[in-house]
Amino acid sequence: MQEDVKMRRADRLFDIIEILRAARSPLSAARIAEELDVVARTIYRDIATLIAQRVPIRGEAGVGYVLEPGFHMPPLMLTPEEIDAAVLGAQWVQSRGEPELARAAEKLIAKIEAVSPARVQSAFVEPPTSVAPVVGARETVSAAHLRQAIRNRVKIKLDYHDGQGAVSHRVIWPIFMGYRDAGRILAAWCELRSGFRYFRTERIMDAELLDEKIPKRSDILRREWRAAMDAERESFAGSSATEA
Secondary structure: HHHHHHHHHHHHHHEEEHHHHOOOOEEEEEHHHHHHOOHHHHHHHHHHHHHOOOOOOEEOOHHHHHHHHHOOOOOOOEEEEEEEHHHHHHHHHHHOOHHHHHHHHHHHHHHHHHOOOHHHOOOHHOOOOOOOOOOOOOOOOOHHHOOOOOOOOOEEEEEEEOOOEEEEEEEEEEEEEEEEEEEOEEEEEEEOOOOEEEEEHHHHEEEEEEEEEEEOHHHHHHHHHHHHHHHHHHHHHHHHHHHH
Protein backbone atom coordinates (compact mmCIF):
# COMPACT_ATOMS: atom_id res chain seq x y z
CA MET A 1 0.00 0.00 0.00
CA GLN A 2 2.82 2.38 0.90
CA GLU A 3 4.50 1.66 -2.46
CA ASP A 4 1.25 2.50 -4.27
CA VAL A 5 1.05 5.84 -2.46
CA LYS A 6 4.65 6.65 -3.42
CA MET A 7 3.99 5.70 -7.01
CA ARG A 8 0.90 7.87 -7.18
CA ARG A 9 2.84 10.82 -5.81
CA ALA A 10 5.66 10.25 -8.32
CA ASP A 11 3.06 10.29 -11.10
CA ARG A 12 1.55 13.48 -9.70
CA LEU A 13 4.94 15.23 -9.55
CA PHE A 14 5.49 14.37 -13.20
CA ASP A 15 1.97 15.57 -14.05
CA ILE A 16 2.63 18.90 -12.33
CA ILE A 17 5.75 19.43 -14.45
CA GLU A 18 3.84 18.58 -17.63
CA ILE A 19 0.96 20.92 -16.70
CA LEU A 20 3.37 23.78 -16.07
CA ARG A 21 5.31 23.01 -19.24
CA ALA A 22 2.13 23.27 -21.34
CA ALA A 23 0.83 26.42 -19.62
CA ARG A 24 1.12 29.73 -21.45
CA SER A 25 0.71 31.79 -18.26
CA PRO A 26 1.29 31.30 -14.51
CA LEU A 27 -0.97 28.71 -12.86
CA SER A 28 -2.24 28.88 -9.31
CA ALA A 29 -2.00 25.91 -6.94
CA ALA A 30 -5.81 25.79 -6.90
CA ARG A 31 -5.94 25.47 -10.69
CA ILE A 32 -3.35 22.66 -10.70
CA ALA A 33 -5.13 20.94 -7.80
CA GLU A 34 -8.43 21.04 -9.66
CA GLU A 35 -6.88 19.39 -12.72
CA LEU A 36 -5.26 16.63 -10.64
CA ASP A 37 -8.27 16.17 -8.31
CA VAL A 38 -6.38 16.94 -5.10
CA VAL A 39 -6.46 19.78 -2.59
CA ALA A 40 -4.28 22.88 -3.02
CA ARG A 41 -2.31 22.02 0.12
CA THR A 42 -1.05 18.88 -1.63
CA ILE A 43 0.14 20.93 -4.59
CA TYR A 44 2.03 23.31 -2.29
CA ARG A 45 3.90 20.33 -0.79
CA ASP A 46 4.58 18.81 -4.22
CA ILE A 47 5.88 22.08 -5.62
CA ALA A 48 8.21 22.43 -2.62
CA THR A 49 9.49 18.90 -3.28
CA LEU A 50 10.12 19.64 -6.95
CA ILE A 51 11.96 22.86 -6.15
CA ALA A 52 14.09 20.97 -3.61
CA GLN A 53 14.95 18.54 -6.42
CA ARG A 54 16.16 21.54 -8.48
CA VAL A 55 13.25 21.64 -10.89
CA PRO A 56 13.26 25.33 -11.95
CA ILE A 57 9.75 26.31 -10.85
CA ARG A 58 9.18 29.96 -10.00
CA GLY A 59 6.18 31.12 -8.00
CA GLU A 60 4.79 34.50 -7.03
CA ALA A 61 2.08 35.12 -4.45
CA GLY A 62 -1.20 35.99 -6.11
CA VAL A 63 0.19 35.19 -9.58
CA GLY A 64 0.96 31.47 -9.74
CA TYR A 65 3.69 29.06 -10.75
CA VAL A 66 5.72 28.90 -13.96
CA LEU A 67 8.32 26.42 -15.18
CA GLU A 68 11.46 28.16 -16.37
CA PRO A 69 12.24 27.55 -20.06
CA GLY A 70 14.99 25.14 -21.00
CA PHE A 71 14.14 22.47 -18.42
CA HIS A 72 14.56 18.96 -19.87
CA MET A 73 13.59 15.66 -18.32
CA PRO A 74 15.21 12.30 -19.09
CA PRO A 75 13.41 9.96 -21.53
CA LEU A 76 10.10 8.84 -20.04
CA MET A 77 7.90 5.82 -20.43
CA LEU A 78 4.93 6.46 -22.69
CA THR A 79 1.51 4.89 -22.21
CA PRO A 80 -0.03 2.90 -25.10
CA GLU A 81 -2.61 5.68 -25.57
CA GLU A 82 0.13 8.32 -25.82
CA ILE A 83 1.96 6.22 -28.41
CA ASP A 84 -1.24 5.71 -30.42
CA ALA A 85 -1.88 9.48 -30.33
CA ALA A 86 1.65 10.26 -31.52
CA VAL A 87 1.56 7.69 -34.32
CA LEU A 88 -1.89 8.81 -35.48
CA GLY A 89 -0.80 12.45 -35.54
CA ALA A 90 2.33 11.57 -37.49
CA GLN A 91 0.31 9.50 -39.95
CA TRP A 92 -1.94 12.49 -40.60
CA VAL A 93 1.05 14.78 -41.18
CA GLN A 94 2.74 12.23 -43.44
CA SER A 95 -0.37 11.98 -45.64
CA ARG A 96 -1.33 15.68 -45.67
CA GLY A 97 1.75 17.73 -44.87
CA GLU A 98 4.25 19.05 -47.37
CA PRO A 99 7.35 16.86 -47.95
CA GLU A 100 9.42 18.64 -45.27
CA LEU A 101 6.82 18.03 -42.55
CA ALA A 102 6.15 14.48 -43.77
CA ARG A 103 9.84 13.63 -43.35
CA ALA A 104 9.88 15.31 -39.94
CA ALA A 105 6.88 13.22 -38.84
CA GLU A 106 8.66 10.04 -39.93
CA LYS A 107 11.78 11.01 -37.94
CA LEU A 108 9.65 11.92 -34.91
CA ILE A 109 8.08 8.46 -34.82
CA ALA A 110 11.53 6.87 -35.08
CA LYS A 111 12.71 8.89 -32.08
CA ILE A 112 9.67 7.96 -30.01
CA GLU A 113 10.12 4.30 -30.94
CA ALA A 114 13.76 4.45 -29.81
CA VAL A 115 12.83 5.47 -26.25
CA SER A 116 9.75 3.25 -25.89
CA PRO A 117 9.85 -0.06 -23.98
CA ALA A 118 9.97 -3.37 -25.81
CA ARG A 119 6.44 -4.32 -24.75
CA VAL A 120 4.92 -1.57 -26.93
CA GLN A 121 7.16 -1.91 -30.00
CA SER A 122 4.35 -3.62 -31.92
CA ALA A 123 2.47 -0.31 -31.89
CA PHE A 124 5.10 1.02 -34.31
CA VAL A 125 5.40 -2.09 -36.50
CA GLU A 126 1.63 -2.62 -36.81
CA PRO A 127 -0.07 0.51 -35.45
CA PRO A 128 -3.75 0.15 -34.46
CA THR A 129 -4.57 3.42 -36.24
CA SER A 130 -4.54 4.58 -39.83
CA VAL A 131 -5.30 7.67 -41.89
CA ALA A 132 -6.86 7.55 -45.33
CA PRO A 133 -4.56 9.04 -47.99
CA VAL A 134 -5.70 12.12 -49.88
CA VAL A 135 -4.62 13.91 -53.04
CA GLY A 136 -3.61 17.41 -51.98
CA ALA A 137 -4.10 20.56 -53.99
CA ARG A 138 -1.24 21.41 -56.32
CA GLU A 139 0.80 24.34 -55.02
CA THR A 140 3.20 26.66 -56.80
CA VAL A 141 4.79 28.07 -53.64
CA SER A 142 6.35 25.77 -51.04
CA ALA A 143 4.47 25.65 -47.74
CA ALA A 144 7.86 25.43 -46.01
CA HIS A 145 8.67 28.82 -47.56
CA LEU A 146 5.54 30.29 -45.97
CA ARG A 147 6.23 28.67 -42.60
CA GLN A 148 9.69 30.23 -42.66
CA ALA A 149 8.11 33.68 -42.95
CA ILE A 150 5.88 32.92 -39.94
CA ARG A 151 8.84 31.78 -37.85
CA ASN A 152 10.99 34.77 -38.86
CA ARG A 153 8.10 37.22 -38.45
CA VAL A 154 8.63 38.88 -41.84
CA LYS A 155 6.13 40.22 -44.36
CA ILE A 156 5.32 38.40 -47.59
CA LYS A 157 4.67 39.94 -50.98
CA LEU A 158 2.05 37.81 -52.73
CA ASP A 159 0.71 37.35 -56.22
CA TYR A 160 -2.70 35.78 -55.61
CA HIS A 161 -5.64 34.75 -57.77
CA ASP A 162 -9.19 34.34 -56.49
CA GLY A 163 -11.80 31.77 -57.46
CA GLN A 164 -12.67 33.70 -60.63
CA GLY A 165 -9.03 33.93 -61.70
CA ALA A 166 -8.57 37.65 -60.94
CA VAL A 167 -4.98 38.35 -59.85
CA SER A 168 -4.08 40.75 -57.02
CA HIS A 169 -0.75 41.83 -55.57
CA ARG A 170 -0.62 42.10 -51.80
CA VAL A 171 1.71 42.48 -48.83
CA ILE A 172 0.61 40.37 -45.87
CA TRP A 173 1.65 39.67 -42.29
CA PRO A 174 1.48 35.85 -41.99
CA ILE A 175 0.05 34.51 -38.73
CA PHE A 176 -0.28 30.73 -39.12
CA MET A 177 -0.82 27.88 -41.56
CA GLY A 178 -4.04 25.89 -41.36
CA TYR A 179 -3.91 22.28 -42.57
CA ARG A 180 -6.98 20.64 -44.08
CA ASP A 181 -7.60 17.29 -45.72
CA ALA A 182 -7.46 18.64 -49.25
CA GLY A 183 -5.31 21.74 -48.91
CA ARG A 184 -3.84 24.46 -46.75
CA ILE A 185 -4.74 28.03 -45.85
CA LEU A 186 -2.57 30.90 -44.72
CA ALA A 187 -4.10 33.27 -42.17
CA ALA A 188 -2.69 36.79 -42.34
CA TRP A 189 -3.25 40.52 -42.01
CA CYS A 190 -3.62 41.97 -45.49
CA GLU A 191 -2.29 45.49 -46.02
CA LEU A 192 -4.31 45.87 -49.23
CA ARG A 193 -7.64 45.10 -47.51
CA SER A 194 -6.64 46.48 -44.08
CA GLY A 195 -8.03 43.37 -42.44
CA PHE A 196 -7.49 39.72 -41.60
CA ARG A 197 -7.81 37.32 -44.52
CA TYR A 198 -7.40 33.64 -45.39
CA PHE A 199 -5.36 32.71 -48.47
CA ARG A 200 -5.66 29.28 -50.08
CA THR A 201 -2.09 28.18 -50.71
CA GLU A 202 -2.86 26.60 -54.10
CA ARG A 203 -3.97 30.05 -55.31
CA ILE A 204 -0.69 31.72 -54.35
CA MET A 205 1.16 32.27 -57.62
CA ASP A 206 4.31 33.75 -56.12
CA ALA A 207 5.51 34.65 -52.61
CA GLU A 208 8.53 36.80 -51.81
CA LEU A 209 9.75 36.98 -48.23
CA LEU A 210 10.58 40.60 -47.49
CA ASP A 211 13.26 41.92 -45.17
CA GLU A 212 10.65 44.06 -43.42
CA LYS A 213 9.62 42.73 -40.02
CA ILE A 214 5.99 42.46 -38.94
CA PRO A 215 5.43 45.47 -36.65
CA LYS A 216 3.40 43.55 -34.04
CA ARG A 217 4.32 40.71 -31.72
CA SER A 218 3.00 37.31 -32.79
CA ASP A 219 0.89 36.82 -29.66
CA ILE A 220 -0.78 40.23 -30.07
CA LEU A 221 -1.49 39.57 -33.75
CA ARG A 222 -2.99 36.17 -32.97
CA ARG A 223 -5.14 37.64 -30.23
CA GLU A 224 -6.46 40.32 -32.58
CA TRP A 225 -7.09 37.68 -35.26
CA ARG A 226 -9.10 35.54 -32.82
CA ALA A 227 -11.15 38.57 -31.73
CA ALA A 228 -11.86 39.46 -35.36
CA MET A 229 -12.93 35.88 -36.16
CA ASP A 230 -15.19 35.76 -33.08
CA ALA A 231 -16.82 39.05 -34.11
CA GLU A 232 -17.32 37.74 -37.64
CA ARG A 233 -18.98 34.54 -36.37
CA GLU A 234 -21.27 36.50 -34.05
CA SER A 235 -22.24 38.82 -36.89
CA PHE A 236 -22.98 35.87 -39.16
CA ALA A 237 -25.04 34.13 -36.48
CA GLY A 238 -26.99 37.34 -35.84
CA SER A 239 -27.79 37.88 -39.50
CA SER A 240 -28.84 34.25 -39.92
CA ALA A 241 -31.18 34.52 -36.94
CA THR A 242 -32.71 37.68 -38.38
CA GLU A 243 -33.29 36.08 -41.77
CA ALA A 244 -34.87 33.03 -40.16
